[in-house]
Amino acid sequence: MTTSAIAVSGLRKAFGDKVVLDGVDLDVRAGTVFSLLGPNGAGKTTTVNVLTTLMAADGGTVRVAGHDVATGAKAVRAAIGVTGQFAAVDELLSGQENLQLMADLNRAAAGNGKRIVADLLKRFDLVESAQKPASTYSGGMRRKLDLAMTLVGNPRIIFLDEPTTGLDPRSRRTMWSIIRELVADGVTIFLTTQYLEEADQLADRVAVLDQGRLVAQGTPDDLKRQIPGTHVRLRFTSVAELDNAARLFPGATRDDEALALRVPSDGGTKSLRALLDRLDENALAAEEFSVQTPDLDDVFLALTGRTAEAVK
Missing domain, CATH: 3.30.70 (Alpha-Beta Plaits)
Incomplete structure (x- = not known):
């Protein structure tokens, strides 16, 4: 993989007459956290769907893990993990069974499934609850299990779609710690979040998407310095x-x-x-x-004309 884990140039996508993405350019460096922000309907989900091969672009080029998403979708899928907004766990299965199912389905884990499952249960502090049905888990435990399931195949790029939505402050900070540990291990995180404090805490770079166009990119501090009010x-x-x-x-x-x-x-x-x-x-x-100094809420308001609270 080159220093760019994700490289996007001129990305376009429309649904009928409605242009959802209008020439989006992104460069996500390997081993960093990149956060995509924007109001509802700005095109964040469409962007993630294109990057994860779930949707074809109408124009532009997109390379993920060094592979073109249009011609090398299989290789892209082998390199990435995706954790959606809602935990995709089977509530009838225990935490260990959920992880083992993912290991059985993932070729990368072939022959090492039990060891991988045991390591992930320990890493995410789920050993004591491993044999309990996922239906008995708290929201924070479910999110941890969901992310652990994503890591079964050891992806080097992970897409996290609002990973802490609905979590209490303690569980949210636990998830932040896990994300930081992943990045320290060289994993690249592509994060969408409705909590601007989360982007401020975690992201190396932030991009603000509004009406299908990128209206700003930079480090959180760079963006805050652009806004008067210090x-x-x-x-x-x-x-x-x-x-x-x-x-x-x-x-x-x-x-x-x-x-x-x-x-x-x-x-x-x-x-x-x-x-x-x-x-x-x-x-x-x-x-x-x-x-x-202005915070990311001030940046969001200045760039989109809306507060973050208004778009939740």
Whole structure:
């Protein structure tokens, strides 16, 4: 495999007169987490379906694990794993039986099925519940079992479609830890999620898809820096100090109740040093000092005109 686990150029897809993907370009580096974000109907699911050979593109080129999805679909399927939004486990079978079934169906696991199953049960902390029916599992346990089943064939590229939807915060963070461990082992993760905090925490690169077009790509920090709103928050111990500081920074916004001042800034070291020097020159000292930057919710709103909450 080259350094690009997934390479997409000019991807197009339409259903009748409705264009769903309109010239999408993506480059996902091996051993990284790539997160695709977008409102409902933006084309995320269609993109994943094309990349995983479940749907044919109308135009463009798509290579996954070095293979063209149109001419080398079998090789692509052998290299990838897919975990959908809803856990695809058989509730009548136990956790171990679900994994063993996948091992029996997967040629890559031939002859090593029992060892692979035992290793995955241990890795995902499912040993104690291995003999219990999956119907008795909690939501977090089902998601772990579902991902474990995806790993039976040792895929080097995994597509995760909203893997933590419906999970409680503790289970979500457990899933994050598992994803980080996979990436540390060299696995590439293609992630779609409705939780922007999740993309911020996990993704090396993020792409925002809206109405079939990519409207932004970059690291989470790169995208956040494109959005105005970064500021320094200073909190003082008295109104007099707040008044004096407000006179030093005419463009600042004050909060008299909190005795705080919001000073516009790019967040860079030079501007921060200049701000602190100016306070010091005027014998002012802030009780609290913090740099506030836009988050991915702000980016999402600026790029799509909708908040993440509005598209869930």
